[in-house]
Amino acid sequence: MSGIRPSGTRLAVAAATAALAALSLTACGNDATGARAEPTGTNSAASTATAAPDPSATSPATSPAANPASSKALASSGQSGSGGPKPTTRHTTAKPPASSGKPVTCQASDTKTVAAPLNRPVNHMLLTVTNTGSRTCYLYAYPALQFTGAQAVPPVIADSHPQAVVTLAPGESGYASVTLAAADGTGTNGYTAKTLAVYFYGRSGNESVGAAAHPPLPAKGLYIDSTLKTTYWQQSMDDALNW
Template identity: 40%
Template sequence: MRRRLAPLALLAAPAAQAAPVPKPPAVKACSTAATSLAVDRVRRPVNHLLLTLTNDGKRPCYAYGAPTVVFDDEPAVTGILQDSVPQAVVTLEPGDSAYAAIGLSSPGGPRGRTVHHVSSWLANRKLQAVGDPATLALPKPTHVDDSAFVTYWQSTPDLALTW
């Protein structure tokens, strides 16, 4: 005798309404409007300053390239030390910091001058200086010569100061 099986009724649960997944906000270049800059003398290496960029905003931002640095409104921009290129762009979550070293002078280098403040611009993705500069008073006395340089942004002070 053959058994007849009744067709199974599939009970379909009502389709769950999929909530739209919010896209995370796009990470933008850090700007002086949502960050703060500080400059401090360091014990080692000698003739160096440490520039600290802190994200004071509510969203992450990218510290692209190197800061543009000008001493005392001079017409020349301080050169970037190319050997300091990091492996990746430094991403700053709110409250995080990035660091760049400023080499002031070389022993036996060209005759220098005393400077009183530094102005610094941040860069966009195309590594162009953008926005308004932050102008910071320098520790007294600060001596700089034509061998001065700035490093790319780094994720720790130690990485910035190894150059």
């Protein structure tokens, strides 16, 4: 009969259909460029497990919280990692000794006196008294000078009177200028003195207080004559040298 296909023909058609299905499945496993798609499942999980660690993450073994010794070292250095605050050094300035107690009258026991001849003005000497005590002291009036062989204390230059009593805090100095001899040679009874005693007046200006200071003079001595005189004590060297 012509309407019935032989069984051999049906088997051939079935085989062709199976082949086409296999080709279709293979095409679905490739992308448009022909590259094979990455597999999923077990292989993908293995790839994730072997990825490199994040360098910004802190390992528990190196964390300061997990390592007390490391944390203590950072704290003692003043740092908390490379970006922490740096330790600072404070500089202090030495201060002069502060005055303690009630002010006193300056005298030889708590001062140092220096006598220095001057080139200008000629035939002059500068007296410098420095407070070496722990209390503020007052330099009253003017220095009472006694050179070798002198019979009286030299007079004071009245116009050199300061506006206020010279006050010396510990470490500070006061000054007086002494005219030794006339620059033009008009002085009389001149001689060379080898020693000097400096007495300090009290508040009244009529009596000396304490023992005298004995500042050394040049080995050759100082020439003095009848014009010998001194200024009042001055707060600054410039004021003393004006006379």
